[in-house]
Amino acid sequence: MADIIQLLPDHVANQIAAGEVVQRPASVVKELLENAIDAGAGSIKLIIKDAGKTLVQVIDNGKGMSHTDARLSFERHATSKIRNAEDLFQLNTKGFRGEALASIAAIAHVELKTKQDVDDVGNALIIEGSNVVSQEVVVTPSGTSVAVKNLFFNIPARRNFLKSDAVELRHVIDEFHRVALAHPIIAFALYNNGSESFNLPISNYRQRIVNIFGNKTNEKLVPVEEDTEVLKISGFVGKPEFAKRTRGEQYFFVNNRFIKSPYLNHAIGSAFEGLLKSGTHASYFLNLTVDPQTIDINIHPTKTEIKFDDEHTLYAILRSAVKHSLGQFNIAPVLDFDRDPNLDTPYSYKAEGTSAPKVEVDSSFNPFQEETKSKARAVAYKKEPTSSWESLYVGLESKGNETQQDFSSIEFETEEHTASIFDEEHPVEQSNTTYQLHNKYIVSTIKSGMLVIDQYRAHQRVLYEDFLKNLTVKEAASQQLLFPLQLHFSTQDIEIINQLKADLEHTGFVFSKVMEETIDITGVPVGVPESEVSIILEQLISDVENEVPDSHFSASDLLAKSMAKSLAIKTGTVLKKDEQEHLVNKLFACKEPNVSPTNRTTFITMSVDELDKKFI
Numbered sequence: 189m190a191d192i193i194q195l196l197p198d199h200v201a202n203q204i205a206a207g208e209v210v211q212r213p214a215s216v217v218k219e220l221l222e223n224a225i226d227a228g229a230g231s232i233k234l235i236i237k238d239a240g241k242t243l244v245q246v247i248d249n250g251k252g253m254s255h256t257d258a259r260l261s262f263e264r265h266a267t268s269k270i271r272n273a274e275d276l277f278q279l280n281t282k283g284f285r286g287e288a289l290a291s292i293a294a295i296a297h298v299e300l301k302t303k304q305d306v307d308d309v310g311n312a313l314i315i316e317g318s319n320v321v322s323q324e325v326v327v328t329p330s331g332t333s334v335a336v337k338n339l340f341f342n343i344p345a346r347r348n349f350l351k352s353d354a355v356e357l358r359h360v361i362d363e364f365h366r367v368a369l370a371h372p373i374i375a376f377a378l379y380n381n382g383s384e385s386f387n388l389p390i391s392n393y394r395q396r397i398v399n400i401f402g403n404k405t406n407e408k409l410v411p412v413e414e415d416t417e418v419l420k421i422s423g424f425v426g427k428p429e430f431a432k433r434t435r436g437e438q439y440f441f442v443n444n445r446f447i448k449s450p451y452l453n454h455a456i457g458s459a460f461e462g463l464l465k466s467g468t469h470a471s472y473f474l475n476l477t478v479d480p481q482t483i484d485i486n487i488h489p490t491k492t493e494i495k496f497d498d499e500h501t502l503y504a505i506l507r508s509a510v511k512h513s514l515g516q517f518n519i520a521p522v523l524d525f526d527r528d529p530n531l532d533t534p535y536s537y538k539a540e541g542t543s544a545p546k547v548e549v550d551s552s553f554n555p556f557q558e559e560t561k562s563k564a565r566a567v568a569y570k571k572e573p574t575s576s577w578e579s580l581y582v583g584l585e586s587k588g589n590e591t592q593q594d595f596s597s598i599e600f601e602t603e604e605h606t607a608s609i610f611d612e613e614h615p616v617e618q619s620n621t622t623y624q625l626h627n628k629y630i631v632s633t634i635k636s637g638m639l640v641i642d643q644y645r646a647h648q649r650v651l652y653e654d655f656l657k658n659l660t661v662k663e664a665a666s667q668q669l670l671f672p673l674q675l676h677f678s679t680q681d682i683e684i685i686n687q688l689k690a691d692l693e694h695t696g697f698v699f700s701k702v703m704e705e706t707i708d709i710t711g712v713p714v715g716v717p718e719s720e721v722s723i724i725l726e727q728l729i730s731d732v733e734n735e736v737p738d739s740h741f742s743a744s745d746l747l748a749k750s751m752a753k754s755l756a757i758k759t760g761t762v763l764k765k766d767e768q769e770h771l772v773n774k775l776f777a778c779k780e781p782n783v784s785p786t787n788r789t790t791f792i793t794m795s796v797d798e799l800d801k802k803f804i
């Protein structure tokens with residue numbers, strides 16, 4: 189048989205490499221910014237169009253490239269930064285793999301202009317999908333400009349895979365922040381669709397953080413300094429009272445390189461132990477300096493993960509340094525960075541031996557047996573409660589007619605079962621057939637047996653459908669605030685709020701002023717307590733940032749989900765009888781009562797037959 193193995197042509201190899209290096213416009217931003225830093229630039233401009241999908245351009249005043257280097261820089265494994273493998277452990281540059289430009293040029297239209305200080309004229313190069321279209325001599329300032337246009341023009345699948353502009357821009361800005369935070373001695377600017385979003389002059393570290401995250405940040409920062417033989421730490425942690433619900437402002441830089449490290453993140457978490465409200469995360473901006481010999485950066489193509497020789501020691505030093513700072517600034521109640529870790533075990537557990545967990549198996553359970561019954565999930569419940577405590581269930585308007593309409597559609601779907609699930613003679617609202625279990629579940633009697641409802645998920649479903657209705661169909665009523673509420677956010681958070689402003693207004697929010705770092709709110713949706721407003725908006729920003737999975741980023745859907753999540757009665761809340769019953773009724777008036785907005789089961793049923801079997 190003939191030989192079948194062939195070497196891949198360069199442009200194919202480059203495209204494959206691009207898959208690893210370039211996932212989205214933000215990856216291009218990272219690579220280009222890093223190249224500019226490696227070139228010794230003192231000032232770097234980033235220009236973005238359409239969240240980077242149309243254009244990512246980086247202009248620097250660094251050392252530029254010669255005529256030949258300009259051409260060579262697009263070859264794979266072409267780098268000026270290392271000569272041999274040992275150099276990998278002496279790195280003081282961001283790049284070293286020599287594949288970024290080659291990869292990018294394989295999947296975009298690239299225009300390079302570059303000039304060295306010593307030369308009078310520079311070079312311009314145009315490359316499209318790895319093909320050099322032109323190279324000519326041009327007049328251009330010293331330094332380099334790389335423009336990357338039409339990313340993934342030749343890989344439609346990848347292009348279609350990109351998220352909405354809002355999400356992609358978020359990633360771009362995140363990358364920009366990471367690089368800008370790691371290099372306060374370089375000036376950065378970001379222009380987005382023609383307007384300036386950030387202008388960061390050369391400054392010290394604290395000023396850089398404040399310039400990025402807003403003036404309010406200044407008072408929140410607690411300095412952390414530590415100098416040991418193996419690790420030098422400098423930077424800031426956020427005061428516990430300003431901890432956010434989002435994980436957004438958490439930055440580790442190791443030798444000026446942004447890295448992700450769940451392990452070191454844990455060290456910070458443990459230093460903050462006992463100081464944070466549950467569900468909030470401390471912010472931190474920490475620079476760690478270690479001997480380059482003791483780390484391996486080359487374990488990940490985008491170089492955001494690194495391997496430390498002695499992680500445990502770093503963990504301990506970091507934890508104690510942060511604890512020390514919190515203590516020194518009178519934030520932590522105790523200064524105990526030398527304590528015996530054994531003391532961390534609560535005393536009451538110490539004497540207790542461990543016992544193997546017991547698993548109880550119901551051997552008679554047959555998941556298929558009850559199929560028809562479990563299908564009877566949607567219940568038509570026709571009586572609307574009229575109690576005045578309805579304000580508890582914010583945003584719900586129980587105007588009979590409208591809800592009635594919802595019911596009829598439900599009835600249609602599950603006609604055969606509707607009458608049977610609740611016992612008609614004992615409607616839930618009149619009898620004492622609900623019971624709250626562990627402040628988490630509502631148990632209710634139904635004709636065939638019993639119903640167990642997860643109160644938090646159920647209420648989320650109810651609120652979600654209601655908010656969505658307001659957002660898509662009609663304007664919701666707004667409740668005027670006596671005094672305008674002023675909230676502070678970072679500029680990028682404000683940007684997100686601006687994007688969602690129209691939708692927020694549909695739910696009943698009234699913004700009287702949106703400024704660079706503050707917003708004034710004069711109206712909120714009916715039933716939303718003023719104290720919840722900042723929580724709702726923070727949650728919303730965090731959800732947008734984290735692109736809540738399985739949503740195709742419909743702004744109104746996300747908003748409805750997010751608000752439902754913030755406002756739903758939480759697990760652990762005691763519900764009065766009438767509140768329990770109201771929730772049950774509201775749930776079954778929903779279009780999709782059986783799942784929460786994030787697709788989790790809201791209730792289960794258990795028939796008398798099933799119970800009977802357990803008593804055999």
Ligand code: ADP
Nearest residue numbers: 223227261267268283284285286287288289332
């Ligand atoms: P790496 O950064 O890993 O070396 P790249 O593909 O990113 O690989 O860049 C290849 C080479 O091109 C670099 O080693 C550098 O010599 C040159 N280069 C890239 N960008 C710039 C720039 N902005 N200014 C000067 N030289 C650059």
Ligand code: MG
Nearest residue numbers: 219223283288
């Ligand atoms: Mg590079």
